[in-house]
Amino acid sequence: MRKWIVAAAIVASTMSAYSYDINGTRWPSASTHIHTGMPGISPSGVSWSQALQSAMQEWNRNTLFTFDSIASYRDPCAGYRSSSSPNSDFPAGNGDGLNGVDFTSSVCGNNYGANVLAVTLVYTESNRLGSWDIEEADIVFNRNLVFDIYDGPIRGTTNATDFTRVALHELGHVIGLGHSNSPQAIMRPSIGSTFTLQADDIDGANRLYGGFTNCPVARLDFGSVSGQLQSGDCTVQTLMAGGTDTSLVDVYQLELQQTTQVSLSMTSPSLDSVLVLMNSKSQVIEIDDGGQGCNSSINRTLAAGTYAVLANTFVSPTKCLGKSGPYQLTASYQSSTLLTQGRKTSFLGGTTAAIFSGGVTINNGQSYRNAVTSTQKFDVVGRITIDPLHRNKPGFIVVAALLDDGNILVKHPLNGFVPLMSESASIPIATSKVLGSIETVDILSNAVAAQMGFSQITVGFLVGYGVNENPGELYFHEEPISLVVTP
Numbered sequence: 119m120r121k122w123i124v125a126a127a128i129v130a131s132t133m134s135a136y137s138y139d140i141n142g143t144r145w146p147s148a149s150t151h152i153h154t155g156m157p158g159i160s161p162s163g164v165s166w167s168q169a170l171q172s173a174m175q176e177w178n179r180n181t182l183f184t185f186d187s188i189a190s191y192r193d194p195c196a197g198y199r200s201s202s203s204p205n206s207d208f209p210a211g212n213g214d215g216l217n218g219v220d221f222t223s224s225v226c227g228n229n230y231g232a233n234v235l236a237v238t239l240v241y242t243e244s245n246r247l248g249s250w251d252i253e254e255a256d257i258v259f260n261r262n263l264v265f266d267i268y269d270g271p272i273r274g275t276t277n278a279t280d281f282t283r284v285a286l287h288e289l290g291h292v293i294g295l296g297h298s299n300s301p302q303a304i305m306r307p308s309i310g311s312t313f314t315l316q317a318d319d320i321d322g323a324n325r326l327y328g329g330f331t332n333c334p335v336a337r338l339d340f341g342s343v344s345g346q347l348q349s350g351d352c353t354v355q356t357l358m359a360g361g362t363d364t365s366l367v368d369v370y371q372l373e374l375q376q377t378t379q380v381s382l383s384m385t386s387p388s389l390d391s392v393l394v395l396m397n398s399k400s401q402v403i404e405i406d407d408g409g410q411g412c413n414s415s416i417n418r419t420l421a422a423g424t425y426a427v428l429a430n431t432f433v434s435p436t437k438c439l440g441k442s443g444p445y446q447l448t449a450s451y452q453s454s455t456l457l458t459q460g461r462k463t464s465f466l467g468g469t470t471a472a473i474f475s476g477g478v479t480i481n482n483g484q485s486y487r488n489a490v491t492s493t494q495k496f497d498v499v500g501r502i503t504i505d506p507l508h509r510n511k512p513g514f515i516v517v518a519a520l521l522d523d524g525n526i527l528v529k530h531p532l533n534g535f536v537p538l539m540s541e542s543a544s545i546p547i548a549t550s551k552v553l554g555s556i557e558t559v560d561i562l563s564n565a566v567a568a569q570m571g572f573s574q575i576t577v578g579f580l581v582g583y584g585v586n587e588n589p590g591e592l593y594f595h596e597e598p599i600s601l602v603v604t605p
């Protein structure tokens with residue numbers, strides 16, 4: 119489904135009852151290219167093209183949106199013609215897929231309304247989350263009126279209108295903003311003495327492109343988390359800053375340090391599960407609504423970077439019982455190498471250049487994963503690239519296991535994993551040694567979960583090290599090495 123939007127800057131003062139106005143209509147990539155080669159020079163000597171590019175830069179500097187300039191000229195009316203009723207909002211035709219800007223004597227064949235300074239023609243297509251993606255936007259400035267380039271109070275159409283602030287306003291429409299009721303805003307419906315972007319304009323753009331940060335965001339590590347979709351949670355409509363999808367959503371952020379084959383699953387006894395995977399710009403990579411079942415899953419090889427995983431449901435459940443309720447979200451992976459554990463920390467707040475990595479292998483390190491069955495034999499391996507400042511010094515290595523029931527075990531040099539006695543108890547040292555440049559830590563070797571009494575468990579392992587000359591300090595990674603055992 120496609121639709122056109124027409125957006126105009128007018129002189130006559132009309133105000134409506136809202137601040138910045140957005141409805142989820144936006145560019146999927148938070149950026150677009152504009153052909154800036156419009157000809158001509160203003161009476162004050164600055165070229166129109168230069169002023170247009172300055173206005174684009176002002177949006178770029180202040181918001182999450184990025185305009186890229188293409189130096190060549192593109193006729194904004196390419197692909198359009200006068201419609202059968204030339205006073206209607208939008209000319210006929212389907213455009214050309216490119217964004218052009220120029221002065222024109224008509225709105226691509228249709229009439230400019232009275233006192234209309236400029237018009238932005240926006241071409242959109244509906245997306246899978248119930249809002250609109252912009253595919254093309256062209257700006258036409260009314261050649262029948264007088265323009266110049268200046269700061270300060272507006273001089274009026276007889277004495278020339280300032281081109282730059284009209285360009286700022288029309289570029290706001292290109293971004294996806296409607297009109298604002300904030301009297302100082304560039305996006306107010308009538309031109310005024312404001313000639314730079316105001317907080318209201320910037321807030322509108324950043325809300326529109328804030329993406330998954332428009333909702334509370336929890337961190338997703340490999341392993342399993344329990345969650346609940348319930349009334350009061352964020353909605354897809356809030357997340358996308360518009361559209362029609364009011365279904366509940368929990369938002370998780372997944373950080374990948376390297377290319378990883380990721381498997382996500384959402385299971386629930388009572389919820390019609392929908393999983394959505396997005397990139398850092400909130401572009402949908404994949405949606406799974408579980409086909410005929412209540413559970414949903416996504417399997418995907420992803421490059422290093424930041425992703426959003428949305429635990430979502432339907433506005434009205436279609437196959438299962440509910441549109442709210444508990445769920446389990448599990449993130450598994452396979453990788454040819456140990457995963458680098460990105461987030462580092464220490465007991466005393468010291469920083470380290472050490473690199474921590476780890477993984478679970480069932481084939482002696484040919485590949486790594488976190489999911490094993492209870493009868494599979496596996497090893498858990500950690501690896502520390504020691505900070506150069508700490509190499510060749512007497513030091514120690516510690517290993518901890520965080521169980522899904524909240525208990526913490528620590529690795530004892532002789533007795534294997536033992537319960538950590540209390541919060542204040544010092545952590546037993548697994549190994550004392552002069553630290554090399556790379557320390558490989560065999561956390562578990564030839565383990566079989568069923569033989570250890572577990573048919574199903576989620577464990578996170580942490581590996582850390584310290585140097586004897588600073589015994590209270592321990593450097594370790596925050597994101598655990600994940601092990602998920604299934605029956």
Ligand SMILES: [Zn+2]
Nearest residue numbers: 125126127307
């Ligand atoms: Zn406007």
